[in-house]
Amino acid sequence: MQVAFALYRGFTALDVIGPFQVLADTPGHDAVLVAAEAGPVVDHTGRAPLVAAKAFSEVPAPDIIIVPGGRTGVLDNRLVEWIRAVHPATTWTTSVCTGSIYLATAGLLDGVDATTHWAWAERLNELGAHYLADRVVERGKIITAAGVSSGIDMALVLLDRLYGPVVAQSAQLAIEYDPQPPFDAGSPAKAPAAITDLVRPRLSPTSEWANTLPDD
Amino acid sequence: MQVAFALYRGFTALDVIGPFQVLADTPGHDAVLVAAEAGPVVDHTGRAPLVAAKAFSEVPAPDIIIVPGGRTGVLDNRLVEWIRAVHPATTWTTSVCTGSIYLATAGLLDGVDATTHWAWAERLNELGAHYLADRVVERGKIITAAGVSSGIDMALVLLDRLYGPVVAQSAQLAIEYDPQPPFDAGSPAKAPAAITDLVRPRLSPTSEWANTLPDD
Numbered sequence: 001m002q003v004a005f006a007l008y009r010g011f012t013a014l015d016v017i018g019p020f021q022v023l024a025d026t027p028g029h030d031a032v033l034v035a036a037e038a039g040p041v042v043d044h045t046g047r048a049p050l051v052a053a054k055a056f057s058e059v060p061a062p063d064i065i066i067v068p069g070g071r072t073g074v075l076d077n078r079l080v081e082w083i084r085a086v087h088p089a090t091t092w093t094t095s096v097c098t099g100s101i102y103l104a105t106a107g108l109l110d111g112v113d114a115t116t117h118w119a120w121a122e123r124l125n126e127l128g129a130h131y132l133a134d135r136v137v138e139r140g141k142i143i144t145a146a147g148v149s150s151g152i153d154m155a156l157v158l159l160d161r162l163y164g165p166v167v168a169q170s171a172q173l174a175i176e177y178d179p180q181p182p183f184d185a186g187s188p189a190k191a192p193a194a195i196t197d198l199v200r201p202r203l204s205p206t207s208e209w210a211n212t213l214p215d216d
Numbered sequence: 217m218q219v220a221f222a223l224y225r226g227f228t229a230l231d232v233i234g235p236f237q238v239l240a241d242t243p244g245h246d247a248v249l250v251a252a253e254a255g256p257v258v259d260h261t262g263r264a265p266l267v268a269a270k271a272f273s274e275v276p277a278p279d280i281i282i283v284p285g286g287r288t289g290v291l292d293n294r295l296v297e298w299i300r301a302v303h304p305a306t307t308w309t310t311s312v313c314t315g316s317i318y319l320a321t322a323g324l325l326d327g328v329d330a331t332t333h334w335a336w337a338e339r340l341n342e343l344g345a346h347y348l349a350d351r352v353v354e355r356g357k358i359i360t361a362a363g364v365s366s367g368i369d370m371a372l373v374l375l376d377r378l379y380g381p382v383v384a385q386s387a388q389l390a391i392e393y394d395p396q397p398p399f400d401a402g403s404p405a406k407a408p409a410a411i412t413d414l415v416r417p418r419l420s421p422t423s424e425w426a427n428t429l430p431d432d
Contacts, residue, residue: 014237014391021230024261031263040267045240047247049267051256118392135396147392149368157398169401169411174419176334176363178402179395180351182373185385186394195385203390
């Protein structure tokens with residue numbers, strides 16, 4: 001089972017490593033980090049580059065793909081093309097956070113229920129999808145997850161679909177995923193409005209952040 | 217504010233990247249991945265190397281350190297020495313998962329309440345600490361977190377201590393940390409006993425896993 005995690009300049013590291021830790025530790029999984037070219041790829045902070053083991057051209061038929069979010073105001077067309085090329089033969093096509101902006105741009109979400117980072121809901125709809133404010137949305141073989149940390153939940157859902165609850169629960173226990181955040185501010189429905197108002201403009205599709213790529 | 221994430225061969229990627237995403241995205245933070253030598257360091261799967269920007273010798277006075285867990289049956293003495301050297305001047309010394317085994321080995325946890333991955337509780341006590349089955353344990357300037365995913369919760373607690381609830385809640389909302397795992401099996405107190413019995417021998421201090429370092 002080849003599980004391919006797509007990288008591009010400006011990706012968010014936790015979007016990748018959350019589901020990676022769940023799926024790469026599963027017996028029988030061949031996890032591979034993949035990008036337009038093999039080698040280091042700069043994350044959105046510029047401080048946690050991940051190393052692509054293979055180029056897109058070397059991974060033409062992955063069983064599962066995970067497309068992370070990041071500074072997706074500008075998209076890498078090579079990733080869009082790779083998604084289009086591999087999706088027809090995948091078992092599961094998944095995204096975390098604004099990775100769904102890539103799926104939508106590749107034409108996979110036309111009229112399809114999907115989710116993304118809460119600040120990108122309108123943009124996802126503009127691209128033809130139907131945004132749901134759920135943490136994990138499964139439609140056919142496409143699973144989209146909400147912002148950043150939701151990739152962990154998504155990967156556990158995926159393990160359950162693939163192998164059933166014993167494997168999924170074992171993975172959850174192995175990473176001691178018994179969340180106890182010190183605040184209950186993880187979504188706009190729960191956070192104080194003032195916090196949402198503070199964060200939204202920083203991360204929105206038109207923000208400087210989303211439209212600026214980090215240096216090497 | 218220099219925030220240093222320690223790497224060593226066999227570290228667990230999510231132990232690093234969970235708190236990294238919270239702390240590196242905080243304005244005014246200079247996040248740096250650090251290891252015995254600068255350059256790529258292989259994680260416990262061998263599939264997600266992270267790149268140390270600096271060697272330990274180049275980071276002699278970090279404000280905050282985060283020591284991740286991993287295959288800590290065998291320890292890297294260079295990290296133990298670095299922890300001993302930098303701890304007296306840190307503002308906060310923290311660990312995720314079996315990173316606390318490193319803190320204990322460095323002599324920081326003698327008689328001190330601390331936590332670790334649930335499968336390593338006895339080992340932590342053998343090293344002189346007093347294990348608590350809590351997700352985040354704060355004692356003076358030392359904060360230890362439980363297994364793997366708990367580093368996210370720990371980093372949010374740390375942000376609250378440093379800057380108060382507005383900054384911590386903003387970080388939580390930015391990464392949409394509104395956990396909804398599909399099962400409630402994230403700790404031995406909650407998982408079915410059969411699941412715990414399955415996972416424990418795979419990850420324990422005497423397991424092959426914990427005592428084998430991955431290849432490059």
